[in-house]
Amino acid sequence: MIDIDQLWKMPPDSIEARQDEVHVWRVFLNNAPEWVQSLSQALSEEERQRAKRLSLHRERQDFIATRALLRILVGRYLNRSPDGICFNYGTNGKPYLAVRDGHALRFNLSHSEGIALFAVTLGREVGIDIESIRDVRVPEVVAELFFSQRERALLKSLPEEIRSKAFFTCWTRKEAYLKGRGHGLTVMRNSFSVSVAPDASAALLEVTTEPDEVSRWSLLDLNPDSRYAAALAVEGKDLKIRCWQLTGNMQELPVRTTGKTIGRNTPLNVPIVRAR
Numbered sequence: 020m021i022d023i024d025q026l027w028k029m030p031p032d033s034i035e036a037r038q039d040e041v042h043v044w045r046v047f048l049n050n051a052p053e054w055v056q057s058l059s060q061a062l063s064e065e066e067r068q069r070a071k072r073l074s075l076h077r078e079r080q081d082f083i084a085t086r087a088l089l090r091i092l093v094g095r096y097l098n099r100s101p102d103g104i105c106f107n108y109g110t111n112g113k114p115y116l117a118v119r120d121g122h123a124l125r126f127n128l129s130h131s132e133g134i135a136l137f138a139v140t141l142g143r144e145v146g147i148d149i150e151s152i153r154d155v156r157v158p159e160v161v162a163e164l165f166f167s168q169r170e171r172a173l174l175k176s177l178p179e180e181i182r183s184k185a186f187f188t189c190w191t192r193k194e195a196y197l198k199g200r201g202h203g204l205t206v207m208r209n210s211f212s213v214s215v216a217p218d219a220s221a222a223l224l225e226v227t228t229e230p231d232e233v234s235r236w237s238l239l240d241l242n243p244d245s246r247y248a249a250a251l252a253v254e255g256k257d258l259k260i261r262c263w264q265l266t267g268n269m270q271e272l273p274v275r276t277t278g279k280t281i282g283r284n285t286p287l288n289v290p291i292v293r294a295r
């Protein structure tokens with residue numbers, strides 16, 4: 020059974036990854052240049068180069084902020100400096116802790132239009148996805164490209180006024196599962212189906228070539244903000260999901276970096292800002 024508390028509370032003083040828990044962290048991204056600049060200190064050289072290659076300013080800012088926050092969070096769980104974390108990547112780009120660390124911490128992240136979500140757990144795969152709900156003119160046409168036949172039929176059966184919301188609900192449920200598995204864009208659209216209606220429980224309905232997958236995963240909707248759809252996919256069933264808000268001056272996440280302290284007395288803030 021899944022026990023989920025979606026109140027986005029302040030985190031406790033001490034956090035520890037546990038096998039029977041998934042910690043979901045919500046951050047309202049602030050694109051103030053000085054904030055992003057201070058976060059960029061936590062990035063590796065390779066990540067800085069990657070940021071430089073992103074031509075859109077907003078995209079670059081968000082990449083720097085989310086990657087640095089990922090390092091800070093993972094560093095907090097491992098009691099390590101953010102710049103001392105080393106990532107490896109799966110075939111389709113899913114980041115993991117470097118194999119040499121041999122640590123069972125698992126994580127995933129997603130961001131959209133000013134909100135980032137991070138999921139952290141131990142010893143089980145996890146995927147997370149968030150999308151701002153936009154008006155999709157003809158959601159059924161876009162769905163042709165990505166959704167299974169079953170999902171398209173479910174979408175079509177819904178009243179027109181909720182189809183955009185249903186589209187993003189279905190999208191994030193699918194994407195969370197794909198990200199949990201570390202898949203990429205190559206997955207066949209008909210190979211699996213999720214529930215579609217926003218008021219239906221998130222569920223992996225079928226995985227055509229691997230029927231056991233349905234019982235192996237839990238799929239859940241998250242509610243980070245009413246203007247967004249978001250979902251979490253995690254291996255296993257009996258789990259507690261804890262949702263925390265990362266805000267303030269990072270006192271709740273005191274982080275050491277080599278030679279300096281990031282926390283109470285530094286400008287590395289995660290100010291309380293609302294997503295646009």
Ligand SMILES: CC(C)(COP(=O)(O)OP(=O)(O)OC[C@H]1O[C@@H](n2cnc3c(N)ncnc32)[C@H](O)[C@@H]1OP(=O)(O)O)[C@@H](O)C(=O)NCCC(=O)NCCS
Pocket residue numbers: 082085086111112113114127128129130131146147148149165166189190193194197198199200201202203204205206
């Ligand atoms: C790579 C992919 C997961 C990125 O998704 P996105 O919505 O553009 O971006 P998000 O903000 O949700 O997530 C990006 C983060 O996911 C992680 N990520 C990247 N590749 C991943 C993969 N294959 N699996 C899991 N996580 C991945 C990274 O941390 C990345 O952050 P970074 O760019 O800072 O490195 C996505 O493009 C993809 O391939 N999706 C699956 C394909 C698909 O068909 N989707 C349609 C669903 S209906």
